[in-house]
Amino acid sequence: MSRPITIALHGGAGNLVRYRGTGRLEEAEAFLSTLIDDLYVMLEGGSAALDVVTHACVRMEDSALFHAGRGSSPNTKGYVECDASIMCGRTRAAGAVASVRSVKNPILAARTVMEQTDHVLFVGTEAELLAEHHGLAVVDANYFQPCDTAAIATEVPSAHRGTVGAVALDLNGILAAATTTGGTLRKTAGRVGDTPIIGAGTYAANRVGAVSCTGVGEYFIRTAAAHTIVSRMQLLGETVGVAAGTAMSDIEALGGNGGIIAIDDRGNVAMPYNTTGMYRAVRTSRGERLVASL
Numbered sequence: 001m002s003r004p005i006t007i008a009l010h011g012g013a014g015n016l017v018r019y020r021g022t023g024r025l026e027e028a029e030a031f032l033s034t035l036i037d038d039l040y041v042m043l044e045g046g047s048a049a050l051d052v053v054t055h056a057c058v059r060m061e062d063s064a065l066f067h068a069g070r071g072s073s074p075n076t077k078g079y080v081e082c083d084a085s086i087m088c089g090r091t092r093a094a095g096a097v098a099s100v101r102s103v104k105n106p107i108l109a110a111r112t113v114m115e116q117t118d119h120v121l122f123v124g125t126e127a128e129l130l131a132e133h134h135g136l137a138v139v140d141a142n143y144f145q146p147c148d149t150a151a152i153a154t155e156v157p158s159a160h161r162g163t164v165g166a167v168a169l170d171l172n173g174i175l176a177a178a179t180t181t182g183g184t185l186r187k188t189a190g191r192v193g194d195t196p197i198i199g200a201g202t203y204a205a206n207r208v209g210a211v212s213c214t215g216v217g218e219y220f221i222r223t224a225a226a227h228t229i230v231s232r233m234q235l236l237g238e239t240v241g242v243a244a245g246t247a248m249s250d251i252e253a254l255g256g257n258g259g260i261i262a263i264d265d266r267g268n269v270a271m272p273y274n275t276t277g278m279y280r281a282v283r284t285s286r287g288e289r290l291v292a293s294l
């Protein structure tokens with residue numbers, strides 16, 4: 001019997017019903033539909049989970065369809081600050097960047113931190129210099145095309161979000177997770193959410209699971225959401241569905257909202273959210289394929 005492979009993506013959870021009839025949901029779903037199949041082909045061809053989640057995030061960052069990479073919107077002081085993280089389940093190596101303003105693909109900077117330094121998290125200017133030093137593309141403020149200017153103008157801060165993330169299980173049974181964001185809408189300058197915090201927004205451990213979160217990051221940090229899900233699976237023997245659902249309920253009980261994508265080492269998937277929608281896509285070697293937003 002061939003080994004299971006799975007790829008799951010999210011493009012952020014939030015008040016997505018407001019986009020009904022605008023074409024935005026269809027546009028994002030069409031993009032995710034192409035992307036999920038491309039990523040699945042990569043996995044089928046033997047690509048490493050780490051490369052697949054990296055590629056997934058780069059494509060979503062570049063699309064300007066989500067609040068990450070190019071689509072990031074400005075903070076309260078009028079400039080974009082991006083956060084990202086990545087983790088390898090096999091080695092539990094991890095890398096992250098926070099509050100970067102000039103890195104075209106923050107997820108590549110996070111991977112650079114993981115692979116080229118002895119550290120896990122770099123912030124601000126030094127993270128930008130590190131990325132530049134390793135040949136990553138830099139951009140100026142004109143590069144960004146905030147993905148939803150109407151929401152920026154009208155919605156309360158943190159009501160609209162669009163962090164993106166990916167989790168994958170490859171043919172060698174290796175798990176990986178990655179998450180990248182422009183943060184919550186109109187976030188306070190300098191504020192950092194869960195996305196670059198290993199164990200909060202992102203976590204992966206081989207033989208257990210991989211998780212990427214989206215939502216009001218403060219709640220995901222306070223509940224150590226991504227690590228808690230993996231720990232519940234490992235220590236309590238919970239299924240990925242029960243573990244992710246419990247984490248979501250815990251966040252809701254504290255007053256938070258958002259969504260989670262999580263997979264286990266056999267390729268089972270859970271994608272709970274407690275907002276009106278979450279851009280999401282999944283494809284597994286069992287023949288499951290889903291692309292949805294509401």
Ligand code: ASP
Binds near residue numbers: 193
């Ligand atoms: N979790 C991200 C943050 O708090 C935002 C999001 O997921 O949309 O920065």
